[in-house]
Amino acid sequence: MTTRDIVFLALVAACVTAAGFVAVPLVGAMPLPGMRSMAAAFFYGFFICIGLLKVRKRGAVFLVALFNGLVLLMMSWLMLANNLIAALLTELLVLIFFRDFRTDRAVLFGAGLYMCMSLPASLVLAGWLGGPMIARFLARPGVVGLIFLATAALSFGGAWCGLKIGRELAKAGLIRS
Amino acid sequence: MRVVAENLGVRYSSSGDWALEEVNLCFEPGTVTLLSGPCGSGKTTLLHCLNGIIPHLVEAETGGRVLLGQTGTEEAAVSGVSSLVGTVLQDPEAQIFNLRVEDEIAFGCENLGLDPQVIQERVQDQGRRFGLAPKARTAILSGGQKQRLVLASVLAMDRPLLLLDEPLAHLDRRGAALLAALLRESRTAGRTVVAAEHRLDLILPLVDRVVWLEQGRVRADLPAREAAGRLPARDLPASVGPSPGPTGPPLVALARVDVVSGGRTRLRRVDLTVAPGERVTLLGPNGAGKTTLLRTLAGLCRPDKGTAIRNGPAPGRGVGFVFQNPGYQLFMDSVRAEVEIGSPSAERTRELLDLFGLWELRERHPHSLSEGQKRLLSVAAAVAPEPALLCLDEPTVGQDSRSLGRLLQALDQTLDRECIALVAATHDPRCALALGGRCLWLEQGRVRERGGADLARRYFCRELDGDGD
Amino acid sequence: MLGSLVPAPRSALHPLAALGLAVVFLSLGLAVRPAEVMSLYLAGMSVLILVLGYRRPWLGVLKFVFPAGAVVGLITWLVTGDRISLVLVLERFYLFGVTTSLVAAMDPGDLSRALNRVRCPRRVSLGFLITVRFIPVLKAEMDRIREAVRVRGLRLSWKRPGQAHRVLLLPLVVRLIHISDTLALSLETRAFSAPGRPTALHRPGFTWRDWVGLPAGLGLVAATVWRLLR
Helix, strand or coil, X not given: XXXXXXXXXXXXXXXXXXXXXXXXXXXXXXXXXXXXXXXXXXXXXXXXXXXHHHCCCCCHHHHHHHHHHHHHCCCCHHHHHHHXXXXXXXXXXXXXXXXXXXXXHHHHHHHHHHHHHHHHHHHHHHHHHXXXXXXXXXXXXXXXXXXXXXXXXXXXXXXXXXXXXXXXXXHCCCCCC | CCEEEEEEEEEECCCCCCCEEEEEEEECCCCEEEEECCCXXXXXXXXXXXXXXXXXXXXXXXXXXXXXXXXXXXXXXXXXXXXXXXXXXCCHHHHCCCCEXXXXXXXXXXXXXXXXXXXXXXXXXXXXXXXXXXXXXXXXXXXXXXXXXXXXXXXXXXXXXXXXXXXXXXXXXXXXXXXXXXXXXXXXXXXXXXXXXXXXXXXXXXXXXXXXXXXXXXXXXXXXXXXXXXXXXHCXXXXXXXXXXXXXXXXXXXXEEEEEECCEEEEEEEEEEECCCCEEEEECCCCCCHHHHHHHHHCCCCCCEEEEEECCCEECEEEEXXXXXXXXXXXXXXXXXXXXXXXXXXXXXXXHHHHCCCHHHCCCCHHHCCHHHHHHHHHHHHHCCCCCEEEEECCCCCCCHHHXXXXXXXXXXXXXXXXXXXXXXXXXXXXXXXXCCEEEEEECCEEXXXXXXXXXXXXXXXXXXXXXX | CHHHCCXXXXXXXXXXXXXXXXXXXXXXXXXXXXXXXXXXXXXXXXXXHHHCCCHHHHHHHHHHHHHHHHHHHHHHHHHHCCHHHHHHHHHHHHHHHHHHHHHHCCCHHHHHHHHXXXXXXXXXXXXXXXXXXXXXXXXXXXXXXXXXXXXXXXXXXXXXXXXXXXXXXXHHHHHHHHHHHHHHHHHHHCCCCCCCCCCCCCCCCCCHHHHHHHHHHHHHHHHHHHHHHC
16 A cells, blocks of 8 residues: 555545544434444445545555544444454455455445445444343344345445446546546 | 756656656756746646656656756655655645644654654744744644645755745735745755746746746746746736726625624625626735635625625526635536536537637546636636626636636626626736726725725735735 | 634543553443442543543533433333333443543544554554544535535435535545645655654653553452452
8 A cells, every 4th residue: 555545545534434423413313223324324335435446455445444443433442343343344255256446346345345344243332332122123133134225225325326426537537447 | 955857758647748858957056946837838747756756656657867966866765855855735735634733844854753852943943934833723724824834844854955836826925925035045045946836926036047848848948037028928918908897786785794704703894896797806815804705795605794785696696606726616527518507508608618718628527627727617617607796716826827818818708798797806916907997905804905906016016025914 | 823723632641541441441331230330330430530631521422422322211211111221221321421531532643643652553643643634624625515516506406316426526536536646745755654763743651640540440440340240
């Protein structure tokens, strides 16, 4: 990773952090587990996709998650841990299926998958914070499945929009196609 | 330190043309050299060669060599070059990443491994010189203060070669006076200084030599005293035509208006009326309230006291507004589509593209254009819906005199024919004098003086004299 | 002019000490079960952070934590019919708030320097600082873009998401690319990659608060563990 890559990924991390700060309070008081992840999923998918289109290197998702997590660390180390686990799982799956982020399909996959991978840890945290009622919700596979599907749809939708914008950026000569 | 460029050539991987070709220059210690020429002539590329950004950080095909003293930039690592060169890039907002002023000034010194005591002294010295409080947060600085902070952070490194890319772009007369003092001091201290700048009126008296570039080649290399009368850029559009007077009842009338934002009173008891077809130029230092007044006229911010009466114009309906950075206003995937979205007919789109010299570029992506072309496009798009009032915020930032001339001529034709009122805020005498019409001199949110072209001349003469506040 | 610029606050504890205490406090809090032990644990933590000078961040965090905890807790009580569940939820939200106030007061610049001192790669601390610095910048950028949309007379509608996302996000991404390219060049030309270990203008050092706070915090944790084991 060059300094230029690090700087761009840090800016992408600033975008997802800012998007989270805007989206999460909108659903903060809703007693449904996973709502916070769902609310921010579109923006995470979009911005991580933009980051990957410019920095098509292994470890890019991990760095975005790390920089974002270091800011969230100011609230709780659990959020940093959640981010890092999700990023490691995403990088691992991309490595298995695509080897790296050189193709647009790999970028779409990685950007869309990240938020889905962060959902299990988010649900555990929500279950712990929310007590018995959330635990009851989580015990019902239908509810968990619906939340997962909605999060995945938003996350991959965001990544798809990111790809569309990325094609325009390539047309404008701002990133390599 | 002697700096030599020998037979220098650069071709970017994204372009077929040479951005620099057969450049042979020598910069002696204790001299200040101005690089000038139209947008895209290779000024920034040359600076990037001198500081090793090319070929180390920007991919390009290169020829020839650059020697910093005995060190070749191609053989030395970026870190080696950066220990000899201090560089101030364009766009200060994008260069500051520390949260406090002192950390930003200290950053380069820390990287060079200087003793903390020495760093502390340099932070204090540069903070004092540029009027920056070391403990202040960088996020709350104004555009001019950010430009000063970037200068301070580079000067604190105390390198023998100083490269400045458009250092005057965001500075008012006080900032320009500080820069003038800095250039004089650098000359005395034996530093080699190379600056790229469009605002020749301000910088020519401060330099020893002028290198004029066009299409990547050196077209002229003259002592500054000889350059004043011979450079192409001196053929500025003195005026694009007689300014028409107001016709009809006022479009917007502000009476004793106060505007407060971010806890600061930005405008105090301002009175201003703008009639159809009228031209008004807003003058004043950084933070004087020019942009706030433009935004108030356009209806983008509401007065906290006083009244604003509008006879028609409102944001998105009857008002065109062009920001300092045109990139924010370009949304579409082609130049034609950008003008088309506000245009009432295909004929008008074609006519405006012709008038602003954009017809050949109509299928290009707006973000692939040069800064000058983006500015022309943003103005064409703002004029397309036939607004009654057009507001321009610093239309000359990053513009060479050729593209500024084209912009002013196109504006002149459109404004007169369609009786559009124009209000422009500017630091640039070229623009203020060419637009004509009324002038308002603002300071600390108040109207200090009102007048015509004479006022603009008086204001900019003070600026050239470096008359501080 | 100098007087008009407000200095930023410095954190009370050494950044790594504050971070360490927050990690230990929250980790143990996740495991504490009996309500009376949890209450004593929370009370001990509260006294400690107030003594250490965290009153302002503590009050700031409580403003958000209590309303959110109360809403979730009340709904839980209504659904489960168990009043204890309300107390449980409130306690957990409060624990979250107390540990947050310890780290939220940290100066990111100090944290970055402390990370550098423990040999954390400089690129990580640099990335962290850039992330923190540019969050408010992004808000300002979005405000400018929204204003640009308004003056161009474009009407954004959820019925046309394609236009909305292009109009709002394209200029933002273009600006991001520009900022990152410029900033990277600025860093490199200011000797960011220079060989050798960089020096530091300030090194966050240990103060009496650290010498008091760390043993007291660890003592509280030890006492709670002892109580749980007993």
